[in-house]
Amino acid sequence: WPKADTAAIDPALSSQMALVRRLVELGRATRAESGVKTRQPLSRALVAVTGFETLSPELHAQITEELNVSSLASLSEVGGSLVDTTAKANFRALGKRFGKGVQDVAKAVAAADAAALSASLRDTGTASVEVNGEPVALAPDEVIITETPREGWSVASDSGATVALDLEITPELRLAGLARDAIRLIQEARKNSGLDVA
Structure with a gap:
């Protein structure tokens, strides 16, 4: 077998591609x-x-193409107006750390500003709540964040990452979708007829 040239591996690019x-x-x-x-x-x-924000324009273009959207932007640019956010404790993860004190932590999570908790977990990978006068740091797997999209948007979140799609289909977008469907059907008909695409 050929040996891999490990010096050619770019860890930063690998990490960015995993994010993409x-x-x-x-x-x-x-x-x-x-x-x-x-x-x-x-x-x-x-x-x-x-x-x-560290992704290159080429990687932004890759995401845009893969998701078939015209533009890509940061959710922070429009604020949290697209979703209603709730937060609750993940008892399974917190129970290991806090034992019988898990109920106090759960109450603190429930009383906290869910949108701020979500933003902190997403931006820094940690969030803090006050439990019996003491700050307690929480990891993304210790809090269950639920984001319910407002009308006209579809939102998916997982482990601190969120993607929101604007579902409004303008007449221009509808026509572009019909054109893509027509191209797909014509290409399938070509293939099924044994015709060379060239």
Whole structure:
């Protein structure tokens, strides 16, 4: 077998590509949940995840193409107006750390500002709540964040990453979707007839 040249591996690029794949998976999941076909172009996707701002324009273009959207932007640019956010304790994860004190932590999480908790977990990978006068740091797997999209949006979140798709289909977008469907049907007919695409 050939030996891999480990010196050619770019850890930063590998990490960024993993992030791109994660965002594309989330975007496709929310598209499937909303019932909008992948071939139907959408106007925009909004993303919130640690490291998004470090992605190159080429990787932004890759996400835009994979999700079939016209534009891609950070969710922070439009604020939290797209979703209603709730937070609750993940008893399984917190129970290991706090034992019988898990109820106090759960109450603190429930009383906290869910949107601020979500933003902190997404931006820094940690969030803090006050339990019996003491600050307690929480990891993303210790808090269950639920984001319910407002009308006209479909949102998917997982482990601190969120992708929101604008589901409004303008007449121009509808025509673009029909064109993609026509191309697909013609290409399938070519293949089934044994015709060379060239």
